[in-house]
Amino acid sequence: MTAYPMDLGLFVDGEWLGAAGRDTVPVLDPATGETLGDLPLATRADLDRALAAADRGFREWRATAPEARAAVLSRAAALIRERIDALAAIATTEQGKIIAEAKGEAMAAAAMLDFQAGEAMRIYGRVLQRAPGTRSLVLHQPIGPVAAFCAWNFPILNVVRKLSPALAAGCSIILKPSEETPGSAVAILRILAEAGLPGNVAQIVFGVPDEVSRHLLASPVTRKLSFTGSVPVGKHLARLAADTMMRTTMELGGHGPVLVFDDCDLDRTLDMLVTHKFRNAGQVCVAPTRFYVQEAIYSRFTEGFAERTRRLRLGSGFGADVQMGPLANPRRSAAIAELVEDARAAGGRVLAGGDRSAGDGFFFAPTLIADVPSSARAMNEEPFGPLALTQSFATVEDAIANANRLPFGLAAYCFTENARRQNLLADAIEAGMVAFNGTRLTWPDAPFGGMKDSGFGSEDGPEGVAAHLVTKSVHIS
Template sequence: MINCFVDAGVPAGVVNLVFGVPAEISEYLIPHPTIRKISFTGSTPVGKHLASLAGLHMKRATMELGGHAPVLVFDDADIEATIALTVQHKFRNAGQVCVSPTRFLVQDSVADRFIDGFASAAEQIKVGDGLDPNSQMGALANDRRIPALERMIEDAVDRGARLVTGGRRIGNKGYFYAPTVLADVPQDALIMNDEPFGPVAVINRVASVDAALTEANRLPFGLAAYAFTGSSETASRLREGVRSGMLTINHLGLALPEVPFGGLGDSGYGTEGGSEAVEAYLDTRFVTQKL
């Protein structure tokens, strides 16, 4: 990507790429007087550390951190269309996306239908080399992700969750993992509280809009949320009640360049999209003069 800037004729020194140990780089650059603005996309623990470094030097920071996106599905939604959309979105980049839908909160009366349909669609995904045009899902980023997912899935099953499909590594070459669906996962399971950042969907049942909102807002994260309903009244309650920086209802309307992209709480602050993103890079000054 940086080479594209060079090829396009951007003058030397305008865009810079530094390789090395991340901690050493950030601990040098953030305090440096030349640097006036920090933007970070990554995990919440690292983001908190970098934000504290920026704060020590009174430097502005945009923090786009982790999430644990809830998906609220109600019995008046178009269930088949919802499954088609969310399966595609869940397993995009093998679930390694900060806004990846993770905690599916499905109303009781349609939960079994949703679980069966979602699992069936997940099983049809072709996993393979990302350079193969026939592949629909590629590998995990590194070898650390596989034991991390295995630990979360094993913990959930040990606590009473049902492994509907997946839950296994594919082959012994590369970091490929089967699209996985867990159902009826207890609230105290690791995967209900820590972002899996992988191809694992958790599908739990909820009795009402109130129950869905309670679970959606339970965690300190608030990046993205998804909802599917045929009721304008329910949609209105969700717009007011879901605590997240972004909420998309009945479609996938996030991450467009012209709209804000950012979270609340442990998911960070500031935005990476829309005209609002530029504000963090500007200084507001007031000058008054009497002649």
């Protein structure tokens, strides 16, 4: 089906609001550069109305029985599965990822809703024994209205990742997705409304990011901030949130190190890593980026990685044989080009790709650069694109030092069959998530989050709901 044109708008207090009386921004197709539609931006009055509705919605939703909250989330999961083709088409059209990845993203979102529906029924407290006739209780209660901001790279999953734990916990939420990928968020909100969610419980606004964030975070209505995005913006929002001692969950950038030891299954490792590196054109916060490879297999690794990279087919995400789509916007292709030139000037060897693709759209060839010195910009700044960088190492200590060198601490990957080494690396690597001999880090029942500059707090799993709860002790005499 055709994903666009579609009705783009704000969802405030149960009402869809269009462009009348509001500024708009164009939404672009990254595969062609053409305009898909115009997105209305919230006015200050719209934001005030959303805050007032979220305040009322929180009082209503927290008083809703957990099984009723769970039923809404479960119905939404079922509707996503029924409409997976339509949802995936929207995401591919506005974000650029290949259609198979968009379908996988939608299925992951449905699984997350199902899991958090169960968590709505598992918010437990404790009874502490005291003298006969007295009790102490420990209660976990919803924190209140949430202001949530999410990035464009996973326009379905990021939206559900913000909504599902907040709603399971009993919170209301005002969501500001990216203005570059609004259609997926609009579609998810329509599904939740159809599943029975009251209109004042979850709302969606778009606007100038700094203006929206300042307005929502300055309000006494807002009790929690949840943000997915870059480190500089995350630090800025955290400073705003500190003025009201607001609870925060920050999922920020990464620069994923990959440690490849000479006892790994090299061909299997290469097959996994090349596929995972260029998933979503490398626009993934947990993407493997810095590949540190033990000296004995370094040449074989770089040759095999380059060969597989050159074979990747680039094109529109709807192409039947396409393996990597365009970058999401022109900023990314320009940024990657600068990083490639800097790495080349620093002495790196471009073994595959290295340039923008000709024609319309925001395409950049999947790129491998070997022997990149640690001083190169790409080894210190998150590339967030189809750029893989390699260095060799001699000892386990060298590998750990390389992995922990940067202030990022989101995701890391290790490939070794040595169990003792796996235990050592699991303890030593400074990252919120570490994968051994595999690349999957996202599971509905596992926490997702980082450390150091990559943020704090966890999404997904029981930890995702816990981040939306406050603890209260009650002593009864």
